[in-house]
Amino acid sequence: MRDVERELRGRGLRVTAQRVAVIEALGRMRHISADTVARAVRDRAGAVSTQGIYNVVNDLVDAGLVQRIDVGSGPALYELADDGPHHHLICRDCGRIVDLQCDHGVDSCIVPPSPHGFADIEAEIVFWGTCEQCARTHAQ
Numbered sequence: 001m002r003d004v005e006r007e008l009r010g011r012g013l014r015v016t017a018q019r020v021a022v023i024e025a026l027g028r029m030r031h032i033s034a035d036t037v038a039r040a041v042r043d044r045a046g047a048v049s050t051q052g053i054y055n056v057v058n059d060l061v062d063a064g065l066v067q068r069i070d071v072g073s074g075p076a077l078y079e080l081a082d083d084g085p086h087h088h089l090i091c092r093d094c095g096r097i098v099d100l101q102c103d104h105g106v107d108s109c110i111v112p113p114s115p116h117g118f119a120d121i122e123a124e125i126v127f128w129g130t131c132e133q134c135a136r137t138h139a140q
Contacts, residue, residue: 002027004020004023004024005020007023008020008023008063008065011063011064011065012063013059013060016056017045018041018045018052018053018056019060021040021041021044022037022041022053022056022057022060023065023066024044025040025041025044026078026079026080027080028040030079030097031069031077031079031088031097032078032079033074033077033078034050034053034054034057034075034076034078035050035075037053037057038050038053057078064081065080065081065082066079066080066081067080067081069088069126070124071090071095072126074095077097085101085102086099086100086102087099087100087102087124087127088125089126089127089128089129090126090127090128091129091130091131092130093138094131094133100127111123
């Protein structure tokens with residue numbers, strides 16, 4: 001069981017019911033949109049504004065507790081950032097997402113040859129393909 005309150009305090013965040021509910025929702029589900037987070041939080045904590053959920057999710061991303069996954073044209077997806085460095089493989093057809101563990105560690109996966117004066121550089125690798133089930137469906 002996670003000690004959500006200690007994690008929040010350890011990142012310099014106040015413990016609020018909304019933050020705890022968002023982390024718990026992300027602990028139950030992976031790769032979900034902020035709208036899905038909002039529905040899960042409302043099911044447990046009652047009325048919370050959509051903007052409030054976005055604010056909480058963004059605070060948690062900024063604190064390094066939650067990872068944002070940019071999936072191109074669709075809404076961003078979120079997951080807890082406690083699995084260590086990993087990448088994502090996404091099916092172009094059905095949207096299925098598979099986590100791919102990074103064997104090299106986050107610093108050596110993608111390091112720009114020169115930072116060009118940038119600070120706090122981050123990188124995200126997303127692989128796109130067609131999952132087996134969608135490939136079989138297309139072949140029929």
